Amino acid sequence: MSEKVLFVCSKGFPEGAYIPQHEPVISAFDHGFLYGDGVFEGIRIYDGAIFRLDKHLDRLYRSLEYLGMEVPFDREFITDHMIEVARRNRIVNGYIRPVISRGDGDLGLNPEKCKHPTLVLIADTIILYPKEYYEEGLRLILSSIPKNSKKALNPNAKLTQYINNIRAVREANLRVAQEAMMLDSAGYVAECTGDNIFMINKKGLCTPTTENALPGITRETIVDIARNIGITVHEQRLKPHHFYKADEVFVTGTAAEVCPVREIESNIIGDGNPGPVTRQFMEEFRKATKDPKYLTHIHQYSGRS
Ligand SMILES: Cc1ncc(COP(=O)(O)O)c(C=O)c1O
Numbered sequence: 001m002s003e004k005v006l007f008v009c010s011k012g013f014p015e016g017a018y019i020p021q022h023e024p025v026i027s028a029f030d031h032g033f034l035y036g037d038g039v040f041e042g043i044r045i046y047d048g049a050i051f052r053l054d055k056h057l058d059r060l061y062r063s064l065e066y067l068g069m070e071v072p073f074d075r076e077f078i079t080d081h082m083i084e085v086a087r088r089n090r091i092v093n094g095y096i097r098p099v100i101s102r103g104d105g106d107l108g109l110n111p112e113k114c115k116h117p118t119l120v121l122i123a124d125t126i127i128l129y130p131k132e133y134y135e136e137g138l139r140l141i142l143s144s145i146p147k148n149s150k151k152a153l154n155p156n157a158k159l160t161q162y163i164n165n166i167r168a169v170r171e172a173n174l175r176v177a178q179e180a181m182m183l184d185s186a187g188y189v190a191e192c193t194g195d196n197i198f199m200i201n202k203k204g205l206c207t208p209t210t211e212n213a214l215p216g217i218t219r220e221t222i223v224d225i226a227r228n229i230g231i232t233v234h235e236q237r238l239k240p241h242h243f244y245k246a247d248e249v250f251v252t253g254t255a256a257e258v259c260p261v262r263e264i265e266s267n268i269i270g271d272g273n274p275g276p277v278t279r280q281f282m283e284e285f286r287k288a289t290k291d292p293k294y295l296t297h298i299h300q301y302s303g304r305s
Contacts, residue, residue: 004089011104011116032101038160039063043096049295066157086123095126137262143168143180165193184212195253199246204232218252248275
């Protein structure tokens with residue numbers, strides 16, 4: 001198969017261009033590269049349809065607003081080119097990654113010097129966790145690295161700035177775990193490095209509020225599913241020990257989908273196997289990925305009217 005392409009629109013490609021995925025496209029002076037000054041999304045394609053596109057675009061524009069970044073790319077422009085890049089790369093089941101950075105500037109921090117934001121759209125297949133993690137559950141650690149304080153950097157925005165999360169992933173790697181639970185500055189569980197986290201106990205389904213976490217779109221889908229199947233949802237402040245003694249724990253994210261947790265900091269969750277409620281959510285989430293109300297079909301999409 002021919003090499004995959006990506007779409008780029010930037011100072012260097014002002015009209016926008018489809019170019020081979022591995023060709024260099026970013027200026028060394030792009031403030032996304034120099035300073036992490038940018039935003040991104042991770043979006044799934046299931047059977048030729050984009051899952052929850054509107055929600056991802058809403059969050060993308062909220063993240064841009066947080067950075068005070070005005071861009072010439074509207075929702076239709078981004079959608080048209082995301083769909084085209086997915087079509088050109090023949091992605092049926094995969095992943096789209098829109099990234100917008102402040103663009104080419106000088107070596108100073110001042111964003112005013114960046115007159116042309118950079119948009120890059122990548123569509124590719126996605127590497128999942130291996131199957132056994134879904135069957136046996138993940139090992140989690142409690143990271144020693146806290147989330148950034150909300151006042152310094154609001155975790156509600158999805159920024160190209162994952163340094164703390166990457167440091168937490170390194171801790172997990174060193175301790176041969178697959179994910180790390182991260183606390184907010186007050187010691188409450190916020191989320192994992194790339195996922196939101198849920199637990200099940202006799203009260204129902206409990207999850208941290210999104211005050212110090214990314215408002216995950218998979219998280220929102222799970223909350224909707226719970227309400228539809230009659231499981232009570234509690235969005236509340238939770239400490240690590242609440243998770244240690246939960247009946248079941250699972251994480252959610254666009255990449256991970258719904259993945260059971262078997263162990264956190266050597267505490268075995270339940271009997272150490274994915275529990276029945278987690279399995280039910282895995283099953284219901286699978287159905288949601290086929291639900292027309294969440295889907296934008298890439299071959300039926302006719303673009304800007
Ligand atoms: C830090 C963090 N939390 C949570 C999530 C899950 O969000 P979503 O379900 O929208 O992918 C992600 C992934 O995007 C993430 O990076």
